[in-house]
Amino acid sequence: MSMHASKAALSRRGFLGVAGGTAAVSALAACSGGGSGGGGGGGDTLKFWNMPWGGTEFNPRDKEITEAYEPGDGLPGAVYQEIQWANFTQTFSSAVASNTGPAVSSGGGTQAFLFESQGKIAYADDLLESWKSNGLYDDFLPGLIDAMKVEGGYAAVPYNLDMRVMWYNTTLLEQAGVEPPTDWPSYLEVSEALKGIGAYSFGVGAGSGSFTGSHIMTSFMINNGGGLFNADQEPECVTDANVEAMEFVLEMVAKGYVDPGSVTYTSDNVQSQWKDRRFAMGWDGAGLAANVGGEVAPELAVNSPLVGPHGDLGALYFPNNIMMYTNTPSQEGSEAFLTYYYQNMAPLWTEHTGIGLPPLRSIADTPEFQSDVNAVKIIEEWQPISRTWGAPGSDALFLGVTDVDGTPAMGTFTQQILSGAATAVDALTTLQQALEG
């Protein structure tokens, strides 16, 4: 009996010894890791993460451009990774927090400013300075580079432009016997005529995942000389200009020019309404006609910017950007790659991959781009008068704009206005309180 027990004990001890040894070896192996986890690319390459900005052909073409990069002596090559929009905030945040993120990436329009506040962004000042000598710097459309400047430097480089513009259906306007509006009063007149043929003139969506509604509310404020932030980059929502702008939208709602379903329309619902010719006029991005497609697409045209009641012009736009991170195998390598990328990215636009509008004049001037009448109109008429979330206080972006870019507070505010559930003052006051909170 004692012999048996002794054997058993020995056996257990032996087993534990082996188990302990195995665990220790595993732990040591895990801890050693070869040091390849960080560095925005794992030592001799840098990671470039880009989003699906266009159609199915965008990322493969973008990857080709990236993989054709031949680094200079001693500089890292680049590896390409497509990042889906779904949960992209979590994807980037967890990667950046764990130092396994990219060295260079695009992403959400305000993402650079969020990470800049965390000390994770490598400023682009030196890069932009170097571009003054190769012509790239002067090639940017007006105001774009300035929008990237924060207190510490340039947080990012402008990449593609996401505009919010006014579209109309030429056939429906013809059917209603009206011309496209030029200012707010004529917008009301045209809306009344369109209502007569059963069409809405303020086509927009503010439902799940659709932030266009909140963009358009802000656009109207900017069109009236207002906006959400003052010169100190603090939220200042309850201003005369904003109240007047929202009262105008509320008037559109009350008169039945706004589809009551807009409050919860997703992007798909909005496109469906354009396809069904229920929307005769509305507000959307530059890709609306392409997204709607079919026989309605050729009927859609971009209108000129409306003149506000006090003579103001203005709209909201998003200078999407590419940022560099401090976690990189080589800052010089990140800058060299971006220089190459910007000098070779034109096919993304000239081959119509579906990406937003180009940031460079040289691309906008190509015959391929000029063949798109609506896109040219947006670049020529809307881009120069458009402003960022920072309006009216500034043209630059900053951390505070992340409080309004696709946030619940802005979504609720927009739904309040589009449903006529609150007065302009009440809705703006609630928004102000939410932003201050």
Next chain:
Amino acid sequence: MSTDSVAQSLRRARSGVGVAGAGRPPDARPKRVLSPRNVTMLALVLPSILLVLLLNAYPVLYAGVQSVRDGDLISAGDFVGLANYATVLSDPVFWQAARFTLVFTLVGVFGSWAMGMGLALLLRRRIPAGGVFKVLLLLPWVVPVVVSATSWNWLVATPQSPLPILAEALGFGRVLFLANPLLAQITVCVFKVWISFPFMMMMMGAALAAVDNNVYEAARVDGASGAQLLRTMTLPLTAKSTFISWILMTIFCVNDFPTVFLLTGGGPVNATQTLVVQAYRTVFLDFETGPGVAIAFLMTVVLVVISVVLYRSVKKVDIE
């Protein structure tokens, strides 16, 4: 033979004392807690315990730490005590979300249970192509919720969608299923019942299958009506499964993110926002991890309380 009543016996059983008596007196010798055998056993289970702690306890503890800090998605932030909880509890939007979560859960649990129970009873009967029906009825549960939500959105979202057209044809005028706050709440709840009833149908079907048909036949011989059978036989005999299904469905409903988020996003004007959607929006859209995690913890507390109450009901059913 014991002279205890059944109730006394059950009480004794619950307290660990045999029905027939107090049993053998406990061993007077002090047990060695750290005997070689116990140490060995502990060492053997230690890796598993550590794994469970790492996978379950660590995230919970880390989340607990986040809920008392003012961090964001990248940085931990500073310690703020219970300020996040105070902020959340004083926010009217939280209470609005809590109220709708309650309604959503009650309708989800009892609506899907009633429907599932009814269909389970129906499918007990011999009907032509019963198997096909069972498969078809399972589809709402089987189909990914993203697909279901997209289908429902197509059904109700715009005035040109099938259901609004039908409602208008029936003389209800233009019905805005998702834009009207009350109708949006009703639509979301109905959607939840629709995707959940197959689960209840399976649970209750399994419970009903375990009931001996002779019991029903005996009751019918005694002249029991259908309603009496349901009230006095079916419901008591399936009570344990019912309570378990309620516990599970309560957890499913309270934690259900995609149903609401995909259909309405919590709108219009927060009308259909549940706590889990609010927690998500607070953390991932507002980048305020502290208040967001605080909401999640408050949800967890409520869920635990509800689960414990229902679980005690299950135990009670067991004993009875």
